[in-house]
Amino acid sequence: MTRRDAYVCGIDAAIDVVGGKWKVLILWALEGGPCRFGELRRGIPGVTEKVLASHLRELEGDSIIFREEAFEGAVRRVTYALTPLGVSLNEALGPLGAWGREHLLGERSAHHEAL
Amino acid sequence: MTRRDAYVCGIDAAIDVVGGKWKVLILWALEGGPCRFGELRRGIPGVTEKVLASHLRELEGDSIIFREEAFEGAVRRVTYALTPLGVSLNEALGPLGAWGREHLLGERSAHHEAL
DNA sequence: GTGGGTGGTTACCTTAAGGTGAGTGGATGA
DNA sequence: TCATCCACTCACCTTAAGGTAACCACCCAC
Structure with a gap:
């Protein structure tokens, strides 16, 4: 998804933010609350550490x-969480997610609650 | 956007359908009614014929x-239009478009009506 | 007869996104 | 002591998406 200089409309720009291969999955994972790097890696099967790190950045x-980095004693603890903007983005993605679930996934995950 | 075999959730799948560089712009253009190939090409500045053709396909x-192909006498007239599914996709994209307009584009196109 | 419009196709090339696999440095566990 | 977890980084490579430019057949107007 090449960063475009000038956007024509809102979705155009939004797709650019959210268009990375694993980004919506990251947002989906963070819906349930803050996650650590390792939790995200394990929670999103298939993503590599390099790509996860770059997507997060x-x-x-x-x-x-x-991103919040804390030290408990000398142990690193890095936590990622949605900003208010991220929360609003997730809400805006809701209808698209519902559309995809309804029209692309068939019935098999129709009972999948969020996004 | 690599066609993924198994989708994890709805947006995942939806982003895949809509993730091509010019696809939302095509949908946006078709919102206003059916368009001919040339109209789309002229209406979406920057897209090339090759990419437009492959995106359309x-x-x-x-x-x-x-796609509807008709001959008036011997003259080709190819028209592209949204299917009901396309219309519903465009509706599902509405909130995302609004989000993008509000948070990414600043005020300068806040008065841009659709999508 | 030539320039433009219609709706494309074709071969080739570039680029950036994403994947591979190894390494890092400190801490903790067996 | 060796291994493993943590959160990454780095160098390298592959691949597919997209861009470039030429070409196609057909038609119409000048």
Whole structure:
């Protein structure tokens, strides 16, 4: 998804933010609350650490998520969570998710609650 | 956007359908009614004929749009229009478009009506 | 007869997104 | 002591999406 200089309309721009291969899955995972790096890696089967890290940094750059690094004693604990903007993005993705579930996935995941 | 074999959730799948570089712009253009190939090409500045043709064929394959070819005398007239599924997709994209307009485009196109 | 419009196709090339696999440095566990 | 977890980074490679430019057949107007 090449960062476009000038957007023609809103979805155009939104798709750009959310168009990375694993980004909606990251947003989906963070819906349930903050996650650590390792939790995300395990929670999104197939994503590699490199790609996960770069996606996270892009989402952070777009102010969709924020990163919090803390040390308990000397142990690193990095947590990712949705910003208010990220929460609103997830809400805006709701109808699209419902559409996809209804028309693309068939019935088999129709009982999948969020997004 | 690599066609994924198994989708995890609805948006995942929907983003795949709509993730091509010019696809939402095509949908946006067709919102206003059926268009001919040349109209789309002129209406979407920057898209090339090759990419437009392949995007149209993919959208047609996903049953988002349909193609109608007619001959008036000996003159070709090819028209593209949204299917009911395409209309529902456009509706589902509405909130995402609004989100993008509000949060990514600033005020300068806030008065842009559709999508 | 030539320039433009119709709706494309074809071969080729570029680029960036994503994947592979190894390494890092400290801490903790067996 | 060796291994493993944590959160990454780095160098390299592959692949597919998209771009470039030429070409096609057919028609019409000038």
